[in-house]
Structures are given as C-alpha cells and as structure tokens.
Amino acid sequence: MSETGGGTGGETQGATIETGPGPGGPARPLPAEAAPFDAIGLARTLLRTIRSGALATLDPDGTPFASLVTMATDADGTPLMLLSRLSAHTRNLLADPRCSLLFSQGGKGDPLAHPRLTVVGRAVQSAEPRIRERFLARHPKAKLYADFPDFGFFALEPGAGHLNGGFAKAATLTRDQLLLDLADAQAIVAGERGAVEHMNADHADALALYAVGAGGEADLPWRLTSLDPEGLDLIAGERTIRVVHPERVTDMGALRKSLVAMAAQARATGART
The missing domain is CATH 3.20.180.10 (PNP-oxidase-like)
Known part of the structure; x- marks a missing residue:
C-alpha cells in the first residue's frame, strides 16, 4: 500500500512512508514497529470492530473479484466469514484460497481520511464450535441461515497487513503483529x-x-x-x-x-x- 490519507504524498511532514530507490521512486509504508503512531493497536481495533468489508478473491482465469461479506474475529484476531457455496467468491476460494479482506472504518467527509486495513492471506474452512459462536454473537441475524447446507465458516489465515491510518499514516504489519499470542491465555x-x-x-x-x-x-x-x-x-x-x-x-x-x-x-x- 503506497497511499496516504487524503492522497497526500510521501513528502508530508511526519508521514509514515519512505521513498523507494532513486528520486521519485515508489513510496512504501514503514513497518509497524517503525511507524510514529500505534499501528498495531489501530490495526487490531479495526479487526475487532468492523463488521463488513470487501473480500477479494481470484476467478479461475486469474481476474480479481471483489465482493461484500460480513466478518468477525477469532480469539486471536483471525478474521472469520460465513460464506455460501453458491457465491462466486466461495467457489473461487475453494479453488484458490489466496484472498484479502478490507476493513474500512468509514465516516463523514473524505473517505480516504479514515483508517482502513487490508489483510492478505489464505482462507480455510473451519467447523470449530468456537468460530460459529463468535461469528453469530457478532451477527445474530445470521442464525437464520448459518445451518443451511450450502453455508460454511471460513477463517482467513493472515500473511500480512497493510494499514492506512488516515492522513499521512501508513504501515505494514506481520502476521504476529496482527494476531494475539494466546499461548499463556x-x-x-x-x-x-x-x-x-x-x-x-x-x-x-x-x-x-x-x-x-x-x-x-x-x-x-x-x-x-x-x-x-x-x-x-x-x-x-x-x-x-x-x-x-x-x-x-x-x-x-x-x-x-x-x-x-x-x-x-x-x-x-x-x-x-
């Protein structure tokens, strides 16, 4: 992710972007640990509070396909989805699990001035009772169709995160920065x-x-x-x-x-x- 909120370039004072090799090289966000704001805290808050977002999958011919889905999280922050096998995005995931999810806070004014997080990884099916409980607690109306034979729960195993925290705030996150370590909990x-x-x-x-x-x-x-x-x-x-x-x-x-x-x-x- 090379953008900053409001379309401001990497020259902005305090921006969390670095310029690539050579004058005018591509802008790159800083790693979360180097960003001058709490990138990890903001990313984890977006994961936990956003209830719907854009799911990007790959059609059989490799064409990117984006659709709207509802989302929840597992205890460690792993994104969870309830998907129908009748949907194009589910068929795409069953053929190629690579995907990304956009968590966008939204709000008044310029949409690009508000925080958003893209999580990239691989989607896997899951029948764990905890995942069902957590998703339905966040989306109670989904109880009406969660047990239909064509529906199933999927978890997105994150590989990385790309955060834009608003005006001149950008950072990349690793899997371990996105998710909680539950070994002691x-x-x-x-x-x-x-x-x-x-x-x-x-x-x-x-x-x-x-x-x-x-x-x-x-x-x-x-x-x-x-x-x-x-x-x-x-x-x-x-x-x-x-x-x-x-x-x-x-x-x-x-x-x-x-x-x-x-x-x-x-x-x-x-x-x-």
Whole structure:
C-alpha cells in the first residue's frame, strides 16, 4: 500500500512512508514497529470492530473479484466469514484460497481520511464450535441461515497487513503483529463464552459503563459479544466498540479484577449510561 490519507504524498511532514530507490521512486509504508503512531493497536481495533468489508478473491482465469461479506474475529484476531457455496467468491476460494479482506472504518467527509486495513492471506474452512459462536454473537441475524447446507465458516489465515491510518499514516504489519499470542491465555479462551453470558445476563449496567467510557453512545442496549486477553467487543444494533483492558489478562481471576477496575474507573470519570 503506497497511499496516504487524503492522497497526500510521501513528502508530508511526519508521514509514515519512505521513498523507494532513486528520486521519485515508489513510496512504501514503514513497518509497524517503525511507524510514529500505534499501528498495531489501530490495526487490531479495526479487526475487532468492523463488521463488513470487501473480500477479494481470484476467478479461475486469474481476474480479481471483489465482493461484500460480513466478518468477525477469532480469539486471536483471525478474521472469520460465513460464506455460501453458491457465491462466486466461495467457489473461487475453494479453488484458490489466496484472498484479502478490507476493513474500512468509514465516516463523514473524505473517505480516504479514515483508517482502513487490508489483510492478505489464505482462507480455510473451519467447523470449530468456537468460530460459529463468535461469528453469530457478532451477527445474530445470521442464525437464520448459518445451518443451511450450502453455508460454511471460513477463517482467513493472515500473511500480512497493510494499514492506512488516515492522513499521512501508513504501515505494514506481520502476521504476529496482527494476531494475539494466546499461548499463556488458554484459560481466557476456554472461559470466554461463560463470561460473556454472565456479563450479558447480570451486568448490563457495567457493559454500558465500559462502552460509554470508551467513547460509545449512552442509552443504547450494549451487549458483550466476545472477549480476549487485550479487551472486550461490544455491540448495540449496528454499532460496535472495542474496550481495551488496562493490562493484558491471561486467566479468569485477572479478567474479573480488570472488569471491576474498568467499571470503577468509568464511574469515577463520570461516564453516564
């Protein structure tokens, strides 16, 4: 990805792009670790909050084919899709799993001024119950057709990410920068569904505090769809928000302490629901 937000070139002060060999060479985004902004944090937020985007696959003759799909993420951030085998993009993936997904935040004004992330990799079919649960928690209406015989879940195994964070902010990310390492947090993965159900059933007031404290709108029926070592994913109708833990959590005890601390902080700073 060689662009910057708003079409500004690499000469812009503070731009996160470097120029290729020779005068006027092609512009290249910096690696995420060298970018002067939190490229990894922004990319992971886009992964967790964007519910639909463009899926690019390859037709049998090699022609690029882009289509609109709904998306969720696995516990480590791996993008998830529910696709019909009757669709052209699914037939393309079954023949050639190489693909990319565009996560675009959108907003008012110039579309190129808002953050977007392209993840490239290979799509693989999956029948893991956790993937089904996570996708349907993010897209409840998909329960109407998720079990139709022509539908199946796919995970996009990332190879790299290309981030444009808006005006003069560009970076490339590796697979390990996009995804979470869950080696020390299997207790969170195992206990996630029970914790999600408990919070939705008994602590809707706390969920609303988290959402408002993270910039979400008040007076909306916020629900927890998923959680992971870095944060919580909340949804209210078509709106989504990411709430980041004060510190990474790796077990259920640490999760409980984090949830209590975040609610107390939200109350102390005056969050209103």
